[in-house]
Amino acid sequence: MVALDYPDAASAEALVRSLEGIPCYMKVGMQLFYAAGPSFVADLKARGYKVFLDLKMHDIPNTVKGGANSITKLGVDVFNVHAAGGSAMMKAAMEGVEAALQADAKLQRPLVIAVTQLTSTSQTVLNDEIGVDGSVADAVVRYAKLAHEAGLGGVVASPQEVSLIKTACGASFQTITPGIRPAGADVGDQSRIMTPSEAIAQGTDYMVIGRPITAAANPRQALETIIEELV
Numbered sequence: 001m002v003a004l005d006y007p008d009a010a011s012a013e014a015l016v017r018s019l020e021g022i023p024c025y026m027k028v029g030m031q032l033f034y035a036a037g038p039s040f041v042a043d044l045k046a047r048g049y050k051v052f053l054d055l056k057m058h059d060i061p062n063t064v065k066g067g068a069n070s071i072t073k074l075g076v077d078v079f080n081v082h083a084a085g086g087s088a089m090m091k092a093a094m095e096g097v098e099a100a101l102q103a104d105a106k107l108q109r110p111l112v113i114a115v116t117q118l119t120s121t122s123q124t125v126l127n128d129e130i131g132v133d134g135s136v137a138d139a140v141v142r143y144a145k146l147a148h149e150a151g152l153g154g155v156v157a158s159p160q161e162v163s164l165i166k167t168a169c170g171a172s173f174q175t176i177t178p179g180i181r182p183a184g185a186d187v188g189d190q191s192r193i194m195t196p197s198e199a200i201a202q203g204t205d206y207m208v209i210g211r212p213i214t215a216a217a218n219p220r221q222a223l224e225t226i227i228e229e230l231v
């Protein structure tokens with residue numbers, strides 16, 4: 001999943017074109033969605049791309065239900081909420097999806113996933129700033145179980161936690177992992193990272209990769225190199 005973290009549709013479109021023909025999901029996050037809106041998503045879908053709409057909803061259940069309803073009508077393949085919103089909020093998201101599907105049989109069912117602990121969150125930040133005791137891994141697994149029980153299809157976590165999540169929630173519970181950094185790549189603001197091949201070895205279902213591709217001098221070559229190293 002390629003993170004299209006760009007300020008406008010034109011720059012994102014240039015990246016999409018440069019990757020033409022390589023099978024990957026396009027992830028539209030808040031920077032691009034707030035600037036380019038639903039029409040950019042609709043355009044990607046019309047051209048046959050799989051789309052992960054990463055808006056990380058976290059609000060009261062009724063508001064998230066409405067948000068999930070609107071997102072489902074956009075026809076995206078994957079979208080996310082924050083597990084920290086709790087079980088009622090996550091169940092409300094699923095209700096919003098169901099209502100949209102019942103109203104329009106032509107809509108596809110999106111995979112709804114929950115963000116556990118952001119991959120930028122370190123052990124120190126979790127304990128000393130956020131004030132959550134215990135290990136990051138324990139906090140991630142707790143959120144994963146909550147999301148699983150609420151009926152979601154998977155979670156966003158670091159590849160470091162994939163095997164623990166699969167053990168706790170089952171092999172078919174999907175893991176979507178950012179925090180991917182090829183050896184020697186700039187870590188930036190990420191904290192819990194792994195290389196693409198390490199993430200695959202952990203059993204991740206989807207890798208989310210942004211700057212290692214988008215900030216490269218030749219993004220297509222950067223993605224092809226990552227893929228070549230995996231096969």
Ligand SMILES: O=C(O)c1cc(=O)[nH]c(=O)n1[C@@H]1O[C@H](COP(=O)(O)O)[C@@H](O)[C@H]1O
Pocket residue numbers: 003005029054056080115117118119120156157178179180188190208209210211212
């Ligand atoms: O939900 C996400 O996609 C997400 C969750 C998380 O915990 N960490 C995380 O980095 N992301 C997103 O994944 C992408 C990672 O981008 P890079 O760090 O540039 O590879 C960004 O678009 C983030 O918004």
